[in-house]
Amino acid sequence: MTEEPKSPVPPPPDGESKPAPETSKPPVATPAAAPPKPAVSAQPAGPVPVPWASPLAEKYKGRYGSGLEALSYLRQNYLTVNRSLIPGILQLLRDEDHFDYCVDITAVHYPKREKQFDVLWILYSFSRNERVRVKTQIADGESLPSAVPVWATANWLEREVYDMFGIKFDGHPDLKRILLPDGWKGHPLRKDYGILQQDQEWVQINLGIESGQ
Amino acid sequence: MNAEIKNDPENALSNLDLETPERPHLDSNELIINMGPQHPATHGVLRVILRLDGERVLGTECVIGYLHRGVEKIGENRTYTMFNPYVDRMDYVAAVSNGLGYCQAVEKLMNVEAPPRANYIRVILTELNRLASHQLWLGTHALDIGAMTPLFYTFRDREEILKIFEKYCGARLTTHAFRIGGCLYETYAGFEKEIKNYLKYLAPHIDEYEELLTGNRIWLERTKKVGVISGADCIALGVTGPVLRASGVKWDVRKAQPYANYADFDFEIPTGENGDTFDRYLVRMAEMRQSLRIIDQAVNGIPEGPIMARVPKVIKPPVGEIYHSIESPKGELGYFIVSDGSTQPYRLRVRPPSFVNLQALDRMVRGMMVADVVAVIGTIDIVLGEVDR
Numbered sequence: 013m014t015e016e017p018k019s020p021v022p023p024p025p026d027g028e029s030k031p032a033p034e035t036s037k038p039p040v041a042t043p044a045a046a047p048p049k050p051a052v053s054a055q056p057a058g059p060v061p062v063p064w065a066s067p068l069a070e071k072y073k074g075r076y077g078s079g080l081e082a083l084s085y086l087r088q089n090y091l092t093v094n095r096s097l098i099p100g101i102l103q104l105l106r107d108e109d110h111f112d113y114c115v116d117i118t119a120v121h122y123p124k125r126e127k128q129f130d131v132l133w134i135l136y137s138f139s140r141n142e143r144v145r146v147k148t149q150i151a152d153g154e155s156l157p158s159a160v161p162v163w164a165t166a167n168w169l170e171r172e173v174y175d176m177f178g179i180k181f182d183g184h185p186d187l188k189r190i191l192l193p194d195g196w197k198g199h200p201l202r203k204d205y206g207i208l209q210q211d212q213e214w215v216q217i218n219l220g221i222e223s224g225q
Numbered sequence: 226m227n228a229e230i231k232n233d234p235e236n237a238l239s240n241l242d243l244e245t246p247e248r249p250h251l252d253s254n255e256l257i258i259n260m261g262p263q264h265p266a267t268h269g270v271l272r273v274i275l276r277l278d279g280e281r282v283l284g285t286e287c288v289i290g291y292l293h294r295g296v297e298k299i300g301e302n303r304t305y306t307m308f309n310p311y312v313d314r315m316d317y318v319a320a321v322s323n324g325l326g327y328c329q330a331v332e333k334l335m336n337v338e339a340p341p342r343a344n345y346i347r348v349i350l351t352e353l354n355r356l357a358s359h360q361l362w363l364g365t366h367a368l369d370i371g372a373m374t375p376l377f378y379t380f381r382d383r384e385e386i387l388k389i390f391e392k393y394c395g396a397r398l399t400t401h402a403f404r405i406g407g408c409l410y411e412t413y414a415g416f417e418k419e420i421k422n423y424l425k426y427l428a429p430h431i432d433e434y435e436e437l438l439t440g441n442r443i444w445l446e447r448t449k450k451v452g453v454i455s456g457a458d459c460i461a462l463g464v465t466g467p468v469l470r471a472s473g474v475k476w477d478v479r480k481a482q483p484y485a486n487y488a489d490f491d492f493e494i495p496t497g498e499n500g501d502t503f504d505r506y507l508v509r510m511a512e513m514r515q516s517l518r519i520i521d522q523a524v525n526g527i528p529e530g531p532i533m534a535r536v537p538k539v540i541k542p543p544v545g546e547i548y549h550s551i552e553s554p555k556g557e558l559g560y561f562i563v564s565d566g567s568t569q570p571y572r573l574r575v576r577p578p579s580f581v582n583l584q585a586l587d588r589m590v591r592g593m594m595v596a597d598v599v600a601v602i603g604t605i606d607i608v609l610g611e612v613d614r
Contacts, residue, residue: 058542
């Protein structure tokens with residue numbers, strides 16, 4: 013038992029520099045109480061996105077060059093593209109590479125960033141049995157071209173993104189709120205919209221009650 | 226005398242013969258009619274504004290959001306574990322499927338995998354839930370069209386499934402059956418036997434449902450060539466699930482991108498040809514039989530072992546994002562989760578099949594009769610809790 017001082021704490025996360033280096037000499041006294049903190053919140057470093065190597069990624073890299081990055085995370089592939097590529101690359105993905113099913117369109121809000129929004133198109137191809145995400149960044153107030161001419165399903169999905177984030181889609185046939193009432197103020201999935209926040213004025217006028225809380 | 230007047234358009238007494246190429250019908254004023262949100266045939270609080278020419282539908286607009294609870298916002302403000310029961314409240318007739326999709330998405334993000342035994346339990350319960358969901362759909366859909374009997378039959382049989390859920394996890398509807406990393410509950414004593422008995426019990430009863438409807442003249446009249454949608458339209462509109470398969474597209478997430486351990490089981494993807502309400506009915510009936518097959522294989526092969534993977538008490542997935550989808554009874558149910566490394570999701574997006582499928586309503590009812598709108602809403606199989614979230 014004395015050789016190989018096996019510490020009871022889980023091994024340190026690899027890649028992290030641990031303040032206390034591995035002791036080679038056997039502990040002399042009170043081995044149990046020795047470790048001060050058993051691996052403070054053993055946060056695994058986690059996988060990092062790796063370049064996505066495939067003919068498809070090569071093709072788009074060749075065509076668009078630096079405006080596009082093809083990455084892969086947890087075996088899921090995505091293309092990070094400049095906003096200016098947006099109508100074209102979606103059309104190409106559908107027409108040339110058979111991504112004929114637009115699974116979802118959504119957005120993520122990063123208020124501290126200069127370009128506050130990530131907008132994502134999750135695409136699927138029946139013939140390739142493959143998914144890809146197209147991701148772009150836009151600033152607050154900036155609009156995007158609508159994908160309705162490419163996939164009819166984009167209609168309601170874009171309306172939801174508009175409703176929840178206030179991102180406008182140019183050329184959308186009927187861009188209005190979908191889940192919230194028409195006169196509502198604010199876009200709830202923005203990070204600056206509190207979870208208890210509501211449009212008091214709308215509630216008072218339309219529901220005839222002081223507050224919905 | 227009459228003949229004389231008829232020949233003289235200046236002195237025509239009635240306007241019955243005013244059918245001209247410009248105005249082909251008699252009085253053809255368009256009518257805007259509101260249906261719902263409080264209407265039994267809309268299966269919840271769906272409001273449909275119909276533009277009608279007599280009995281014929283010229284166009285529709287869905288007004289949704291009456292049941293909006295901000296599930297995605299709640300997700301950002303709860304820990305991964307705390308959010309788990311909320312997903313049951315979206316598609317509340319298929320709560321187990323919702324939970325499976327969510328748990329697997331988080332597991333994928335954390336790079337853990339549920340142990341085999343947990344996967345078997347998950348598949349059994351999810352398929353039972355698919356049966357329950359289809360039974361509820363069949364009963365209410367048939368009731369909307371005017372066939373009352375199937376409702377009693379399907380609810381009688383669905384009850385037995387809910388009893389199994391209740392015995393397994395204590396809840397009948399919003400089950401919260403799974404946890405991130407596996408299952409919390411071990412199977413109860415007699416679990417396998419009860420499920421095997423249920424399979425034996427249900428198989429002839431599915432035939433019974435079919436006897437009531439498949440050859441029924443009224444059912445055929447009300448469902449054949451009603452709400453037709455082509456496979457290409459389905460794909461363009463993002464429609465998935467039985468609606469897509471009834472239009473002839475053989476695609477099911479369980480086969481295309483298997484999750485849990487669906488790859489181990491032998492089953493088929495039933496498809497239709499015409500994409501009408503009748504084919505969607507047949508596809509769902511066939512799917513119920515396939516579910517029985519899957520459950521039968523699963524219940525006979527549950528391995529021994531742990532039911533929970535090694536998951537930390539506090540769930541903190543690494544920074545990253547993931548999209549994971551499963552085949553819920555309604556179609557492709559997806560979760561897109563962005564993690565910032567904390568205990569709460571930075572963004573949690575649900576891709577609800579009902580919401581996307583409902584968008585096809587307009588395409589399906591144009592040119593149909595008002596009464597067909599009811600049939601088509603039923604055949605899409607929406608759950609408003611999931612449409613509005």
